[in-house]
Amino acid sequence: MVTLASRSRSVRRTANKPKLVNGAPAPNPVVRALKGIVLLICCAAVAIPFIGVISTSLADQDQITKAGGYVLWPSHPSFDAYAAIFRGGAVTRATLVSIGITLVGSLLSMAVVALLAYSLSRPGSFGHRPLLMLVLITMLFNAGMIPNYLLIKQLGLIDSWWALILPPVVSAFQVIIVRAFFMEVPREIIDAARIDGAGELQILTRIMLPLSKAVLAVVGLFQAVAYWSAFFNALLYINDPDKWPLSLVLRTYVVDNTAIGTDLPGEVVPPQQSLQMAILVVSLVPICLVYPFLQKHFAKGVVVGAVKG
Amino acid sequence: MAAPASPWRRLRRDWFLLMLGLPGLLLVVLFHYVPLAGNVIAFKDYRPYLTIWEAPWVGFTNFRVIYEGDPAFLNALSNTLIISLIQVVVVFPIPIALALLLNSLLSEKIKRVVQSVLYLPHFMSWVIVVALFQQMLGNAGLYNTWARVHDLPLLHIIGNSDLFLPLITSQAIWKDVGWGTIIFLAAISRVDTELFEAVAVDGGGRLRQLWHVTLPAIRSVVVLLLILRLGDVLSVGFEQIYLQQAAVGQDVSEVLDTYVYNRGILDGNFGMAAAVGLVKGVVGLALVLIANKVAHLFGERGIYSRW
DSSP states (O other): OHHHHHHHHHHHHOSSSOOEETTEEOOOHHHHHHHHHHHHHHHHHHHHHHHHHHHHHHSOHHHHHHHTSOOSSOSSOOOHHHHHHTSSSHHHHHHHHHHHHHHHHHHHHHHHHHHHHHHTSOTTSTTHHHHHHHHHGGGTOOOOHHHHHHHHHHTTOTTOTHHHHSTTSOOHHHHHHHHHHHHHSOHHHHHHHHHTTOOHHHIIIIIIHHHTHHHHHHHHHHHHHHHHHOOHHHHHHOOOGGGOOHHHHHIIIIISOOOOGGGSOSSOOOOHHHHHHHHHHHHHHHHHHHHHHHHHHHHHHHHHHHHHO | OOSOOOHHHHHHHHHHHHHHHHHHHHHHIIIIIHHHHHGGGGGBOOOTTSOTTTSOBOTTGGGHHHHTTOHHHHHHHHHHHHHHHHIIIIITHHHHHHHHHHHTOSOHHHHHHHHHHHHGGGGSOHHHHHHHHHHHHSTTSHHHHHHHHTTOOOOOOTTOGGGHHHHHHHHHHHHHHHHHHHHHHHHHHTSOHHHHHHHHHTTOOHHHHIIIIIHHHHHHHHHHHHHHHHHTTTOOOHHHHHHHHHHHOHHHHOOHHHHHIIIIIITOOHHHHHHHHHHHHHHHHHHHHHHHHHHHHTTOOOSOSOO
16 A cells, blocks of 8 residues: 555656556546547536526627527627516516515425424434334325315415415425434533523524534525425416416416517517526526535435435 | 433423424424325315315226226326336436546546536426427527528427427436436445555456446445336426427327326316326335335345335
8 A cells, every 4th residue: 555655646746657546547538538528518518508598688689680599698788688577567576476485485494394303303202203204204105296286275275375385394305404413413512501401492592503504504595496496386276377486487488488578567578589588597597596505515415315315 | 311201201301392393293294194195085076166075985986097098098107107217228327327427537626517517407497497498499499590590400309299208308317417426426435445446456447446346336326216216107207298298299298197187187087186196106105115125135225224
């Protein structure tokens, strides 16, 4: 081992000798170039749609006409399309609905998940195993579309935003992740706090939550993304177009290509193409904005879920 | 803490802890367990003006589409199985290959940039993915506009029922292949690098390292994911297919989930739709349990070790 380590150190100093990776010679230039090309194609396939859509939403009418419909780089960026969809009307309303659902839903979710995870974080407490099982087993089944729909109907939540907010509030996966963090807090700290006279609520708010702020933030962000994009529940439970969240508006005006002009106030309406792009961009930009924060943490979450799930 | 107390003592000690968890537990019961009981309407003649309790029992009448083989149901079933098969055979191995490729990169920086780009589509909802595909590959989409200007052959992919399967497969690849690499990369990163060096000392090159160290390291993860995939064999993305169903027709695009939606929610045939959904759920659960058992027989870890 010593000789190997010292050898690879000396190799790094002399550029002429083949570089060693994990003890084996590095791949030859042709293989490396091929890998580069494959990855470049993959990245382009992901990036080009986003670039195309964002650029076209920002391009002015002249440029769109000249290019025949799509623009990969807006030469004179204009926000006319955004001004049009945010002057009031269907898209403005739906955006506000989605923002409201996302905020209320993810805050509620963080609170409820934290409380549940804490109450399930103490082995030996009353009903610990059965209650934990009750939560975990929900990962194995799904009652089905029709019974879920009938439940919401019986609860009188059809056409209510609560039908979108309440069902996804608690998921077993998030409870597992937060609970795992709570359980890593040393037992001694909790016992010491209790001797000092702290109750459960104080232990939770003074010790547990400050120590697991990061994981709660991640849970909240994941929930926010889920609430923002929720489509299936909205399709099932929200029939009134005035209450639609953004996902249904996106479906109607962009995927189904319904003419949008009449649903917007104002006299001069930019072309359908730019409006569609602008709606699409409004739907995806918030996700892109929180994405860097998610990315820092999700790999860990996936692995925890895989190991403990 | 104190020695094991009697249940009563423990309840008195822990009641406040339980109260904290109560809102979450109630939501879990309400939205996961109560609808489970709602599956009784699969055995009832449900009418919107009756409550679930008032509806008359009809035994297995609602299951007739299944055991008598209603053509529309069989079509939905066969489409579901075909799409699932394609997803296991075509889509499943790609993240593994991509993870191996990413892992073989020498530059950590390039690797991180590529990962950041490729993970992004996972967070886009199906509405966004379908809309993006339409804007790119639609008959008036970005490619065709560009191809018209440059006199290149035009693509007719969106709304073409012959190409529906390749289309939804490529959408699934575009959305989730990058994300799928995470778990394999994590498994590879846990490998002790001395194992790689040991192969090299024995004269093996990079291919031998791949074959003798990397692949065995990810084997149990592959088995685990295949099991999970098997449990989902009867569910193929409702949203993805529903959104594109109008354009290509139900012959090629009706799957079990859209069948339940179209018959139940849209046509109001709740009992029959619930029956199909119930059978789907039970078969799915059975498949997961069986697959897990099989994995144990082959000495793998599976999803859970003991029930």
